[in-house]
Amino acid sequence: xxxxxxxxxxxxxxxxxxxxxxxxxxxxxxxxxxxxxxxxxxxxxxxxxxxxxxxxxxxxxxxxxxxxxxxxxxxxxxxxxxxxxxxxxxxxxxxxxxxxxxxxxxxxxxxxxxxxxxxxxxxxxxxxxxxxxxxxxxxxxxxxxxxxxxxxxxxxxxxxxxxxxxxxxxxxxxxxxxxxxxxxxxxxxxxxxxxxxxxxxxxxxxxxxxxxxxxxxxxxxxxxxxxxxxxxxxxxxxxxxxxxxxxxxxxxxxxxxxxxxxxxxxxxxxxxxxxxxxxxxxxxxxxxxxxxxxxxxxxxxxxxxxxxxxxxxxxxxxxxxxxxxxxxxxxxxxxxxxxxxxxxxxxxxxxxxxxxxxxxxxxxxxxxxxxxxxxxxxxxxxxxxxxxxxxxxxxxxxxxxxxxxxxxxxxxxxxxxxxxxxxxxxxxxxxxxxxxxxxxxxxxxxxxxxxxxxxxxxxxxxxxxxxxxxxxxxxxxxxxxxxxxxxxxxxxxxxxxxxxxxxxxxxxxxxxxxxxxxxxxxxxxxxxxxxxxxxxxxxxxxxxxxxxxxxxxxxxxxxxxxxxxxxx
Numbered sequence: 001x002x003x004x005x006x007x008x009x010x011x012x013x014x015x016x017x018x019x020x021x022x023x024x025x026x027x028x029x030x031x032x033x034x035x036x037x038x039x040x041x042x043x044x045x046x047x048x049x050x051x052x053x054x055x056x057x058x059x060x061x062x063x064x065x066x067x068x069x070x071x072x073x074x075x076x077x078x079x080x081x082x083x084x085x086x087x088x089x090x091x092x093x094x095x096x097x098x099x100x101x102x103x104x105x106x107x108x109x110x111x112x113x114x115x116x117x118x119x120x121x122x123x124x125x126x127x128x129x130x131x132x133x134x135x136x137x138x139x140x141x142x143x144x145x146x147x148x149x150x151x152x153x154x155x156x157x158x159x160x161x162x163x164x165x166x167x168x169x170x171x172x173x174x175x176x177x178x179x180x181x182x183x184x185x186x187x188x189x190x191x192x193x194x195x196x197x198x199x200x201x202x203x204x205x206x207x208x209x210x211x212x213x214x215x216x217x218x219x220x221x222x223x224x225x226x227x228x229x230x231x232x233x234x235x236x237x238x239x240x241x242x243x244x245x246x247x248x249x250x251x252x253x254x255x256x257x258x259x260x261x262x263x264x265x266x267x268x269x270x271x272x273x274x275x276x277x278x279x280x281x282x283x284x285x286x287x288x289x290x291x292x293x294x295x296x297x298x299x300x301x302x303x304x305x306x307x308x309x310x311x312x313x314x315x316x317x318x319x320x321x322x323x324x325x326x327x328x329x330x331x332x333x334x335x336x337x338x339x340x341x342x343x344x345x346x347x348x349x350x351x352x353x354x355x356x357x358x359x360x361x362x363x364x365x366x367x368x369x370x371x372x373x374x375x376x377x378x379x380x381x382x383x384x385x386x387x388x389x390x391x392x393x394x395x396x397x398x399x400x401x402x403x404x405x406x407x408x409x410x411x412x413x414x415x416x417x418x419x420x421x422x423x424x425x426x427x428x429x430x431x432x433x434x435x436x437x438x439x440x441x442x443x444x445x446x447x448x449x450x451x452x453x454x455x456x457x458x459x460x461x462x463x464x465x466x467x468x469x470x471x472x473x474x475x476x477x478x479x480x481x482x483x484x485x486x487x488x489x490x491x492x493x494x495x496x497x498x499x500x501x502x503x504x505x506x507x508x509x510x511x512x513x514x515x516x517x518x519x520x521x522x523x524x525x526x527x528x529x530x531x532x533x534x535x536x537x538x539x540x541x542x543x544x545x546x547x548x549x550x551x552x553x554x555x556x557x558x559x560x561x562x563x564x565x566x567x568x
Contacts, residue, residue, distance in 0.1 A: 086105050117138075156302075234283045246269070392459070398483070460487055481524070484526055488514045518558070
């Protein structure tokens with residue numbers, strides 16, 4: 001599945017994800033290394049210009065080699081490969097409704113279509129000699145392709161780009177009409193296209209237009225250089241290289257004489273340009289396993305964000321179906337009917353299975369109530385919090401230190417796990433949130449996440465249930481320490497603390513500190529509550545006053561009550 005994962009910022013695909021899928025990003029490359037790589041590529045791409053300069057400076061090197069079969073099969077093969085690439089890019093653009101990929105596809109199709117017509121200019125194929133119409137076809141195609149390349153690099157909200165991108169069928173039809181019209185005009189030998197080209201090949205007007213084409217390719221190349229710097233995806237680099245080579249081909253066209261070395265050079269440059277895109281597409285497909293993902297490296301940022309949202313929605317549907325016992329196959333079949341490819345559906349199913357596996361591994365470390373709340377309200381995962389009225393249950397084992405000093409570590413862990421196995425179900429039954437296990441202690445909070453108006457009553461019931469369950473275990477193991485438990489009610493700061501990389505959900509304030517102090521006054525197997533909890537339990541619980549106690553951190557004595565029972 002593409003993933004798109006991309007973190008949904010203005011640059012959703014820099015470094016990192018996504019992405020699974022489109023979200024799966026190449027490993028980040030350091031700026032110095034990336035700069036060196038781009039410099040190296042620039043030096044390599046400058047070689048054709050150096051060769052062109054050498055051939056022009058030394059005319060004796062610009063030798064003539066006229067070999068019709070080589071010309072025909074080279075040009076035709078490049079045109080066919082380019083048509084296939086253009087159709088694949090067009091399909092990806094349609095699936096993802098991506099304007100940039102659409103214009104790239106039109107660049108490929110325009111250059112391929114006119115290049116195919118140029119192949120027919122080979123003497124002995126359709127005509128006995130190379131007439132101007134078929135000879136100039138590849139050069140016209142390069143110019144038209146330059147316009148589409150520039151459109152792929154401009155703001156997709158620009159008026160012209162938006163108008164063309166919103167009518168892809170009309171644009172493709174227009175290109176088809178232009179190709180057919182040029183072929184008919186060339187075969188009909190209309191004026192200006194009815195004779196072989198003069199020795200200097202291209203008319204002056206076409207030479208001037210070639211300079212315009214070079215400028216358009218340069219504009220596009222700058223955009224894709226920036227795109228590659230941010231994303232480091234092979235397809236972005238390949239399109240950059242292709243546009244650079246096509247610009248050099250147009251420069252060679254200006255000085256080309258049929259069948260001479262410079263003339264062959266621009267043919268080879270176009271072959272290498274499209275070969276680079278084909279190679280990158282193969283690498284992307286082998287890595288991503290999806291046609292739509294092949295061109296993910298050049299999708300617009302807005303497209304990637306939309307893909308991420310759609311993938312997340314579909315992934316959630318698959319996971320929900322799996323959790324609820326529904327038919328995952330039916331969900332995937334519905335996605336297939338909506339246009340999802342088999343590769344994408346298989347990837348989606350694998351992603352859902354992996355997420356469920358990871359969820360099963362880590363969910364036990366997160367309170368179920370908290371996990372459910374974060375799933376419904378992801379914004380609550382942000383750092384920070386709020387003040388809420390809560391009831392806090394604080395329990396630890398009296399005599400745990402001496403017990404653990406006299407026992408092997410394995411026996412101590414086994415004892416704690418047996419106790420927690422008895423305590424946690426009681427907490428879950430009343431909707432409590434285990435704030436944390438702290439060695440031999442457990443802290444449970446009520447009304448911290450979900451609205452629980454009767455939180456004091458819930459906390460009291462859980463305290464008695466924990467005492468009851470653990471007392472039975474203590475009776476089976478007389479040497480085991482017993483819990484002392486306290487419940488306190490009051491305001492507290494509830495939320496997330498930590499940093500972006502690691503955080504914890506916690507409850508902070510005097511209420512929880514007082515619960516710890518009250519717990520220290522309880523005897524083994526005893527449950528005590530503070531004065532606020534006692535008021536909230538009035539009429540619903542039986543408590544016994546234990547008097548006032550001086551507690552650390554409190555200026556005034558605190559009234560303490562032993563909890564005997566609470567109404568169900």
